[in-house]
Amino acid sequence: MPKISVIIPVYKVEQFIERCAISLFEQTLDDIEYLFIDDCSPDNSVEIIKNVLMRYETRKDSVRIISMQKNCGQAAVRRYGNSIARGDYIIHCDGDDWVDVDMYYKMYECAVNNKLDIVRCKFCRTDGKLMKECINIPDNIYCDTKKLISYLLRLSDLSSTCDKLVKRELYQSVDFIYPVDNMCEDFAIVTQLFCRTDEIGYIDEVLYFYYQNNFSISHILDNTHIDNKAQQISNNVKLIGKILKSRYPSGTFDKEIEVIKLMAKNAYRPIIKRKGYYEKWKTLYREINSKIFFNEYITIKEKMSFIACYIGIYPLLTGRK
Numbered sequence: 001m002p003k004i005s006v007i008i009p010v011y012k013v014e015q016f017i018e019r020c021a022i023s024l025f026e027q028t029l030d031d032i033e034y035l036f037i038d039d040c041s042p043d044n045s046v047e048i049i050k051n052v053l054m055r056y057e058t059r060k061d062s063v064r065i066i067s068m069q070k071n072c073g074q075a076a077v078r079r080y081g082n083s084i085a086r087g088d089y090i091i092h093c094d095g096d097d098w099v100d101v102d103m104y105y106k107m108y109e110c111a112v113n114n115k116l117d118i119v120r121c122k123f124c125r126t127d128g129k130l131m132k133e134c135i136n137i138p139d140n141i142y143c144d145t146k147k148l149i150s151y152l153l154r155l156s157d158l159s160s161t162c163d164k165l166v167k168r169e170l171y172q173s174v175d176f177i178y179p180v181d182n183m184c185e186d187f188a189i190v191t192q193l194f195c196r197t198d199e200i201g202y203i204d205e206v207l208y209f210y211y212q213n214n215f216s217i218s219h220i221l222d223n224t225h226i227d228n229k230a231q232q233i234s235n236n237v238k239l240i241g242k243i244l245k246s247r248y249p250s251g252t253f254d255k256e257i258e259v260i261k262l263m264a265k266n267a268y269r270p271i272i273k274r275k276g277y278y279e280k281w282k283t284l285y286r287e288i289n290s291k292i293f294f295n296e297y298i299t300i301k302e303k304m305s306f307i308a309c310y311i312g313i314y315p316l317l318t319g320r321k
Contacts, residue, residue, distance in 0.1 A: 002033040002062070004104050004165065005087030009077040010036050013095035014043040016211060021049050023098035025056040029105040034063045035081050040071040045095065075185040078161065079178040082171040090168050092161040096211045103207035107165040110201055117167040117197040123160070123208035133206060142202045146252075149194050149244070152187075153256030154297045155263065159187040163208045170196055179239055181232035183267075187260070188236045188243065195247045221270055223277075230267035230284065237264050255295050261285040262298065262306070272309055281309060 006024060010017065024034060038046050046065060053063055066084075068077065082090060089111060093099060103121065111119045120142075124133045134157040141147050152158040170176070170193055177192060179185040194200070237260050244253055265288075268281040282289070292298055292306050308314035 002087040003029060003031045003089065003108050005033040005035060005081075005085035005090045005168070006104070007035045007037065007078065007081030007085065007090065007092045008095055009039055009074050009081075009092075010045050010049070010095050011039040011041045011071070011074075011077075012043055012045070013041070014045045014048055016096035016213075017045045017048050018052055020093065020095050020098050021052040023101070024093065025052065025059045026101050027099075027104050028102050029108055032062055032104060033085065033087050034059070035085060036063065036065045037077045037081050038065060038067045039073070039077050040068055073182040075179050075182045078185065078189070082178075085168060085171070088168060089165045090171050091165045093208075094162055094210075096213050097162065098209050098211075100205075100207040100209075104165075106203055106205070106207065110203055111165055111167075114201055115199065116201040117170060117199040118193060119165045119201045119203060120158075121163050121203040121207040122205055123157075123163045123210055124206050125210045125212050127212045131209070134210075139202060139204065142200050145194055145198050145200065146248075148200065149191065150253065150256055152191060152194060153240075153253055154259050159184070159190050160208075160210070161186045161189055162210070164190065164193070166193060167197075177239065177243065179236050181235045183229050183232035184236040184263075188239045191240050192243045195243060223271065223274065226267060226271050226277075227280075230264060230280070233264040233267055234284065237261055255297055258288045258291055258295050259297050261288050262292065262302065266305075269305070269309060269314065272314055278309075278312065 008020070008024070013020070036046070036049055049065060053060060068080070078092060081092075089108065091104070091107070107119045107121060110116065122133065122136065124131045126132070137151050137156055137158070141151060148158075173196075179188040237257070240260065241257060262285075265281055265284050268277050268284070271277050272281050289310070292303060305314065
């Protein structure tokens with residue numbers, strides 16, 4: 001059995017996949033399984049991976065390039081990758097990102113030496129020029145799963161599956177609920193992981209580099225795309241509520257769930273002035289409209305944006321363009 005399985009979804013990443021693959025193949029950990037899952041990518045991403053692999057003879061037997069029968073989206077790709085992974089631990093990596101050369105060695109050693117089910121590291125966002133370390137949380141939060149989940153639901157940059165090394169049995173448990181919707185699918189997955197174990201550790205180092213791709217699908221402002229995006233986020237918010245209800249008493253995370261419901265509403269914000277979209281924004285999770293001002297987990301900036309949307313002057317009040 002390999003020590004770690006790394007799952008990499010491949011779809012329209014030909015500009016970035018060489019950098020990603022090099023960073024993966026140069027890892028200092030010796031026993032890694034790499035699962036590149038081609039989601040019917042229409043570009044040359046797969047050929048680039050194969051060309052890079054030719055430079056790394058010692059990695060050839062550790063790499064599987066698997067093609068989905070049809071384009072399924074990231075949620076299905078992650079689920080499939082998790083189901084076939086053979087490593088003691090599983091971690092994900094996006095094809096337009098890259099990792100520190102010691103990332104998987106450090107995370108694996110931390111997990112094994114401390115008998116942990118999950119190990120998380122720091123990561124930063126970059127546009128290719130500037131790098132910004134993501135929001136950090138207090139170290140002692142990792143000893144209190146309930147507080148950790150609270151921080152997660154408050155959108156404190158904890159929702160990625162790419163900065164978390166996870167014991168394979170957690171992902172492959174028969175009762176693990178996988179989301180079917182692509183938007184915020186990692187949010188639902190990580191919530192469930194945190195609900196399933198208290199053995200969670202943290203490495204206080206930036207080891208993962210998230211590329212802020214301004215041309216990715218998340219930036220498309222087509223009406224149909226925005227409708228689908230809002231609905232998918234909403235579906236995963238409901239799934240998160242179901243996951244939490246199965247472990248914690250009703251009402252435990254009410255204010256935090258209001259935060260993620262507002263996130264779903266905000267999907268409509270970029271096109272709120274288009275015909276019919278103000279009503280869609282207003283009616284989605286209508287029950288939180290009167291609660292936002294009393295929620296200490298929602299920032300003043302977000303409350304201002306909410307006011308601007310509600311009275312029809314967004315983005316004037318917030319200065320957004």
